[in-house]
Amino acid sequence: MSETDSGDEPKGYGQSEEEDQSVLFGIDFRNDKYMLLTLLVGVFALYLIGGVVIGLPFRGLMNQLGQLSFWIAVFAMSALALNLHWGYTGLFNIGIVGFMATGVYITGVLSKPVFGSGTSAAEVGGFGLPLLVGIVGGMAAAAILGLIAALPALRLRADYLAIVTIALSEIVRFSLLSDTLSSADVAGYKVGLGGGDGVILDYGDPLEVFVRTASVPFDLVFGQSGWLWEEVYLGVLVEAVGSAIPNNPKPVVDNFAYAFVLLLVLGGFYVLITRIGSSPFGRVLKAVREDEDVTNALGKNTNVFKIKSFMVGCALMGLIGILWFGTQGSVTPNTFRPRITFYVWIALIIGGSGSNTGSVMGGAIFAAFLFQGPRYFKNIVETVLGNPEAPSSFGQAMAPLSGGDIFPMLLYTLDSIRQLQLFLMGVVLIWLMHRRPDGLLGHRKESASSIPLTRPTKKAATDGGEDQ
């Protein structure tokens, strides 16, 4: 065989020609991984500088950075899970929040201490199962809810699936709110969803459970239960930070440690979704996204592929719900409004659907600039201004405008930043759909095969040259 002359090779996979411009300081910015790293370093640097400039106390600054890491991990994971649905399979799921709620609520019911066991002053009890069992149960419940939604709905058009999933997420919320399910006797256990008051998640500190679980092999070696937690975490880590923050350092360390756990889980998500995407399974998913009839005509049972993809994504969303809301001490139904779904969609669209590194970047950009950014900005400005009293209504802010005093309006704006940031997100989403439908950073291609798609080399030794 003769070699293909490289002139014939079309430019594949977004290989850019202007190599020199994108390589700076020896770092190749065309590479997504470096781009992601740069982004993360930049974001943290920005937050750090912002905090230092206004003289935020060290403790507050650390808390901000810990929170930032938490949000980046949460939204990156969410975007990845949604990418499996929408980016790979073309399943228009706008009921994400319903699966998150299912995950955390079922975990709560399974793992809360049994009613009346003393420690719990909560209105209902749980089954008292270990937290890890509860987490698996919560994920399974989310997956099963996904299956229930998927069985009838997957053959519908994308816009119908959208309406069905968002209705489903609202049905979940109404069910959580209902008095009927708030408390019940199941096999002698007094359990329930708590109705409008929500559920107190008194199953112990998840971080401690995670660390103690990770400690099992060490425990065998050192003959001490929870060695990693007692000796390393409390004994070394918290002690060490205590020298910088003498007054109650544990919450600060907890913040970072939990964010670190989430980043580990995020890594797991990334590997999982990337493996799914770059495999024959993922290839069929992408084919379904492009044209389901064709894929079916090629002998693939597309419904089975869609259901699997949907269930896996839902289970992951359930897990995110558990990791996100499960540390807040309690959950109430009205937390789970569609705006959380909206957050995840913006994160995915910023990153560009279909791409995993894009999803992570989208999650990070969303968390840093659209979600946490405005709140941090508010903190900073308020600190600088010495926490002035803002007008309580738009009218009171408007009135001084006629006298040329714009200050009350600015304060009101700042005070309402949580509402305005949703306005801003809406505008950003519109802008993205108009100008950057492939994502803020442009279209990126990820291979749909588990091996590099270069020409096979085995036939003739001379062919080897073309593999880079």
Added chain:
Amino acid sequence: MSDAEPSDATDSETDSGGVTVPDADADVELDAVSESADMVDVPLKVRDLRKTFGGITAVDNAGFEIKKGSMTGLIGPNGAGKSTTFNCITGTYTPDSGVVEFNGEDITGLEPYEVAERGLVRTFQIARELSEMTVLENMMVAPMHQRGEALWRSVFARNDVNKQEEEILERAWETLEFFDIEHLANEYAGNLSGGQRKLLEMARALLTDPDMLLLDEPFAGVNPTLEERLLEHIHELRNQGYTFLIVEHDMDLIMENCEKVIVMHQGRILTEGTPEDVRNNEDVIEAYLGGEV
């Protein structure tokens, strides 16, 4: 079961100068030899097929048989029911009544993927490429029952999956070479020209390891040069043992290239026979050729 075991690498060692023959063909030929004893000579039988939409009868008691290794043309004026017949055979529609039999098995009313799994694979009238995937990825979707299509294996048994991926990749390349579109391998399918899409679609269908190919207007919108090439490929594949049923409304093409022609008119089979017979059939001239002859 036709578990898509891509054949050994050695099978594909073919003459280096000429056209490379895809592995798939080797398999089919082997199958043909080993099964020839009990093998049906008539893989596809259609009997009394009927399909109505609302009050309109699109296919009315249509029936025909396709011989193994033959190339049959299905022609007829617009609205004659060719496409509906096609869709009833391949599972896109469920016929109201009638029987479709493939390799001795009743496949009436099966889902499209089940029909394809049995070795009866179709292409579409308007070539439907998976546009946001590259040509190579399009190809690699096709092989049936890939081990990596199991979710757990795609995550946890990568080495196992990779081994088969290499074989699939190789077959995909070879088939692309056979159709002379290997230079487009890493192009997005959406960027191909109409004719290239037709080639891709046929190449992709071949990778499913079919016994028989149903081509829905394979020459529509293809320029004459490409049409010539496409025809060459079809003839070559036919010589290797594939069976073809081609829906087409370009009469001359069918007359010149098929050994058997089925003519449909108003949902019924008007006549069938050799091109010669059909050309001289009064009814056909009446219904279809009209003033042309």
Added chain:
Amino acid sequence: MGASESVTRGRELIVEKPMTAALVFIGVVLLLDMLRQLLTGELAISGMLGLIKDGLMRGLVIGLAGIGLSMTYSILNFANFAHGDYITAGAFSGWSVTYLIAGGFGAEANIGSLALVGAGGSVFGGALGVNIVNTPLAVLAGLIVAGSLTIGLALFIDRFMFKPIRDAGGIPLLITSIGVAFALRYLILFVFDSSTRGTTDAGTVPDIRPLVLDGTVPLTLHDGFLVVVAGGLMLGVHFLLQRTKLGKAMRAMSDDESLARITGIPTERVIRSTWIIGGGLTGIAGYMFVLWKGTLSWNDGWLLLLLIFAAVILGGIGSVYGAILGGLVIGLTASTAVIWIPSGFARAAAFVVMILVLVARPQGLFSGRSTA
């Protein structure tokens, strides 16, 4: 003869459409259960009539707002998730005017508070005596402003948000509309704050309480006004679609846009007219809803949106009559569901009905007849 025929048809239904048959079966069971409840006195007849009345009123609002959604869904081919917030925008703008007029432009309360519909509890509709009898002018002016402002808003959003990407397809438009919805909703929240205000002086609205067997079913003048306004507008739309050239063009476009374009129908003008009609009806629906229920909140439109989608899908996308009928069915479902299930699930029941319809008959219950 009739009986055996229906038995045969029933058998056909079970064999050919098991899903539909199951739905029919569930419906029959529910009806029987309602009869049981009525006979045993668990449910008062007057109570049931009250629920039905409530459902019909809600249904009228849903149907009125649904007409616009259905028309844009079929003509522009996308599900407009911002539609609910058009309702909210219409309601706030209309009620702002009503408050201003009823409050004598600052005579009875701070003019800013009036304009902001009593943000932060500064003015109450009850204190201003707002209702159709005391302040008819304020109500009518509010109604008109709600309609016209929503028309302006719908046209503005179409021009700058949807039109530039109209060729991109239904899904990008849908996603964009979600962005529009959030931007609009939270802008309203920013300006008008998050309080739920009482808007009417409900106590002085004249009503009749006819005695029905075992109790009374109150009917207020606001109920009557809603029926008149909604019914009148629906009739108006009917005549517009059937009798005018514009109506014919709209029906043609909803059937097949490219064909309509080829046949020389001025598609841009038809699209604009669609937004004008749809936006106007939606804004008025928002205003009337608030007048009828007596409260106003920034979330009203969103909460109504999914019910409207349910109605539109039930009625068959693109069908105006379907949207009206679907609205009544969904309104009735949401109100009367409490007969069978705990009230916490009433809204969920309407969504379940929608999902069942999508699964069993995605083309809608009333499609297959004439569009429009």
